Amino acid sequence: MTSTKNYFKVLKLDEKIVFISIILFPILLTTGPLMPDLIVILCGIIFIYKFFKDKEFYNFLILNYKKEIFLFSTFFIIIILSLLNSSIIKNSFLSSFFYFRFFLFLLVVSYIFYKYPKTIKVLTISIITILIVLFLDSLIQYYFEKNIFLQDVKKYTDLKYVTSFFGDEKRLGSFVARILPICIALIFFVNNELINKYKIKELLILSSLIIIILSTERLAFFYFFVFIFFIFLH
Numbered sequence: 001m002t003s004t005k006n007y008f009k010v011l012k013l014d015e016k017i018v019f020i021s022i023i024l025f026p027i028l029l030t031t032g033p034l035m036p037d038l039i040v041i042l043c044g045i046i047f048i049y050k051f052f053k054d055k056e057f058y059n060f061l062i063l064n065y066k067k068e069i070f071l072f073s074t075f076f077i078i079i080i081l082s083l084l085n086s087s088i089i090k091n092s093f094l095s096s097f098f099y100f101r102f103f104l105f106l107l108v109v110s111y112i113f114y115k116y117p118k119t120i121k122v123l124t125i126s127i128i129t130i131l132i133v134l135f136l137d138s139l140i141q142y143y144f145e146k147n148i149f150l151q152d153v154k155k156y157t158d159l160k161y162v163t164s165f166f167g168d169e170k171r172l173g174s175f176v177a178r179i180l181p182i183c184i185a186l187i188f189f190v191n192n193e194l195i196n197k198y199k200i201k202e203l204l205i206l207s208s209l210i211i212i213i214l215s216t217e218r219l220a221f222f223y224f225f226v227f228i229f230f231i232f233l234h
Helices: 004-010 013-031 034-053 055-084 089-097 100-115 118-144 172-190 193-197 200-215 218-233
Strands: 154-156 159-161
Touching: 013 034, 013 100, 013 118, 013 172, 034 055, 034 100, 055 100, 100 118, 118 172, 118 200, 172 200, 172 218, 193 200, 200 218
Parallel strands: none
Antiparallel strands: 154 159
8 A cells, every 4th residue: 555655745846735735724723714714825826827737637627627617607707797786896896706716725625635535534633633632722721721822711700611722712612513524524434444443433522512512602502413413314
């Protein structure tokens, strides 16, 4: 079996940048919107470069995503034209115009998944790691009233709740509730023997529930139990 190191050597420089960006993306989501957005923009620029310079990449897109690209382009043009005729163009045009970067990001990521399938496994490990770190940090913050970055636990009257790396923003629970389904889906897809042996999936679900309880976010509870409902259906 070809090693991860040898797979990585096959990638071109721009593809290595995308690979590293994919792995860092879930971690950087905990830092706020700036860094993840920079990654999306960087990958979008790489997409444009590869689209015109890399025949293999171009053929991959045409073969696999021709219909999606056409539909998205059509929809995007309609949205832009409607905004041009809108009275709120000054407030909405620029922000709406650059939304296409997310589509480019998804396409270039799918190409890396195709060319370097082990990216999915490494991404899974990355998300598992951030969930474990958030769990440990949340416990530390709850019991010692400061997390590993010395950020204080939050209090509202007699209620104490944790925010971990999110500081003053109360979105730890929502973040965990949203990223957990992605992580579990990746675990099912990867089907790693070691992960299955040590019941990592079950431990992540339990630890995520504890994080959500400590965060006291009601909407996160809703997301979590909807996810659990579908897990049981599976």
